[in-house]
Amino acid sequence: MSKVNAPKGTGDLFSPQIEKWQYLEDKIRSYFSRFLYREIRTPVFEHSELFQRGIGSETEVVQKEMYTFADKAGRSLTLRPENTASVVRAAIEHNLLNDMFPLRFLYIGPMFRYEKPQKGRQRQFHQFGIEVFADGSPQVDAEVIYSAYNFLKEIDLRSISVEVNSVGCDVCRPGFLEQLQTAAREKKDALCVECQRKTDTNPLRIFDCKNEKCIDTSNSFPKITAHLCEECAVHFDQVKAALQILQVEYKINPRMVRGLDYYTKTTFEIISGQLGAQNAVLGGGRYDNLIKDLGGPDMVGIGFAAGMERIILHLQEVELEPRKKILVAYQNPEIQDAALGLCETLWRSGVHAYMEYSAKNLKKQFKKGDKLSANYTFILGEEEAQNNTISVKDMSSREQITIKQEELAQWLKKNI
RNA sequence: GUGAGUGUAGCUCAAGGGUAGAGUGCCGGUCUGUGGAACCGGUUGUUGGGGGUUCAAAUCCCCUCACUCACCCCA
Numbered sequence: 001m002s003k004v005n006a007p008k009g010t011g012d013l014f015s016p017q018i019e020k021w022q023y024l025e026d027k028i029r030s031y032f033s034r035f036l037y038r039e040i041r042t043p044v045f046e047h048s049e050l051f052q053r054g055i056g057s058e059t060e061v062v063q064k065e066m067y068t069f070a071d072k073a074g075r076s077l078t079l080r081p082e083n084t085a086s087v088v089r090a091a092i093e094h095n096l097l098n099d100m101f102p103l104r105f106l107y108i109g110p111m112f113r114y115e116k117p118q119k120g121r122q123r124q125f126h127q128f129g130i131e132v133f134a135d136g137s138p139q140v141d142a143e144v145i146y147s148a149y150n151f152l153k154e155i156d157l158r159s160i161s162v163e164v165n166s167v168g169c170d171v172c173r174p175g176f177l178e179q180l181q182t183a184a185r186e187k188k189d190a191l192c193v194e195c196q197r198k199t200d201t202n203p204l205r206i207f208d209c210k211n212e213k214c215i216d217t218s219n220s221f222p223k224i225t226a227h228l229c230e231e232c233a234v235h236f237d238q239v240k241a242a243l244q245i246l247q248v249e250y251k252i253n254p255r256m257v258r259g260l261d262y263y264t265k266t267t268f269e270i271i272s273g274q275l276g277a278q279n280a281v282l283g284g285g286r287y288d289n290l291i292k293d294l295g296g297p298d299m300v301g302i303g304f305a306a307g308m309e310r311i312i313l314h315l316q317e318v319e320l321e322p323r324k325k326i327l328v329a330y331q332n333p334e335i336q337d338a339a340l341g342l343c344e345t346l347w348r349s350g351v352h353a354y355m356e357y358s359a360k361n362l363k364k365q366f367k368k369g370d371k372l373s374a375n376y377t378f379i380l381g382e383e384e385a386q387n388n389t390i391s392v393k394d395m396s397s398r399e400q401i402t403i404k405q406e407e408l409a410q411w412l413k414k415n416i
Numbered sequence: 417g418u419g420a421g422u423g424u425a426g427c428u429c430a431a432g433g434g435u436a437g438a439g440u441g442c443c444g445g446u447c448u449g450u451g452g453a454a455c456c457g458g459u460u461g462u463u464g465g466g467g468g469u470u471c472a473a474a475u476c477c478c479c480u481c482a483c484u485c486a487c488c489c490c491a
Contacts, residue, residue, distance in 0.1 A: 005482080060488080064417080064488095082491085117484085121490075126491090194488085259490055276485080361448050362449055363449090365451085366450055367452085369450095393450070400450080
């Protein structure tokens with residue numbers, strides 16, 4: 001029979017990698033509860049319309065990268081490419097925006113995008129993120145950035161930096177885009193073919209280009225930060241002031257462009273120097289219109305999403321406190337039942353115990369003990385069975401003692 | 417979607433037209449009440465798949481698939 005592999009861009013997680021994931025998930029939940037975030041779990045698939053309206057039907061993600069399918073009733077459904085639209089949908093659907101306080105959500109889970117896999121990029125990948133729905137104070141933006149930055153520092157991620165920008169709002173952005181487009185058209189000959197195309201379709205993307213000539217040229221183009229309307233400019237200044245108080249080391253990057261249409265005003269990224277081409281570990285921003293656009297009240301949201309694979313890729317080795325393990329060994333098949341009984345006692349006491357069920361001799365069982373890196377081996381032989389005792393061997397010191405069955409609980413308390 | 421690189425044992429890799437190999441792992445033995453060492457033996461392959469050239473292909477050619485990296489885009 002031919003074998004079946006996991007689909008392209010997906011993978012399986014098991015030990016020893018899975019321990020890193022469990023570690024990371026634990027840290028996420030405990031850390032963000034400090035800021036009063038509570039977890040939310042939304043469906044892995046949604047009506048396709050949610051993402052078209054939420055993320056923007058002109059975006060790359062919606063145009064080319066969604067796993068969209070029709071269910072048996074002909075509904076168009078899509079595996080979620082990100083979680084913000086879903087969280088907003090859920091908050092509106094359950095009237096949480098009126099009832100719940102504080103309106104702070106944490107999510108962890110798989111996302112799906114039909115992309116060509118490479119380092120730090122898969123078709124099924126995992127994000128955690130937060131969303132805050134509030135009145136739109138600039139301090140909230142700063143707090144969100146602070147919590148993200150500080151989290152990555154607490155899990156000891158090295159060589160990361162924070163980049164912040166403002167992408168303006170409906171008032172100032174359209175005018176700016178026009179100016180940018182005009183400037184790009186004037187310098188058309190100095191741009192690469194790709195950027196010439198972007199000039200018409202999405203001029204902001206020219207700032208992304210890695211071509212040196214394009215970088216030089218676009219340096220002279222108008223910057224969004226210099227063309228913000230009064231409201232956005234004041235807001236941005238207040239965000240920066242709050243970041244100062246929160247001691248976040250950040251850099252203003254007026255070239256930073258984000259791929260989702262819903263962002264307004266503050267946007268930010270945390271990038272890593274060790275990730276190859278996919279250097280963004282975490283990205284997010286504020287959305288003034290998304291909630292309204294999805295049928296909710298006129299309310300402001302801000303959040304971020306972090307790529308868990310990318311974090312795991314340069315997570316330092318996690319030192320997990322190894323749990324102590326006991327191997328239960330028996331001399332011959334006649335004593336096997338007694339060994340099973342002993343195991344049951346250990347399991348019921350919460351001890352990590354293991355026994356072999358078809359072992360021929362003690363030697364083999366000791367070898368298994370090494371493989372498990374068992375801390376102790378309990379030996380039941382004919383002698384022990386006769387005297388109601390257990391021989392206990394410390395696997396690292398090789399010292400062996402014999403205890404009475406009645407003393408077992410006491411021994412466990414002391415040693416495990 | 418575009419480009420480049422790589423596919424040989426469970427894993428890491430040799431062999432560049434002439435009998436598919438090594439290390440490691442795994443199983444067994446030396447050693448039936450005591451493990452990590454040592455020694456001895458055994459084990460796994462349609463050389464990713466298909467086609468072509470040739471007396472002969474892991475090796476050369478074509479196609480395809482998978483993986484990796486990069487572009488695009490993003491977490």
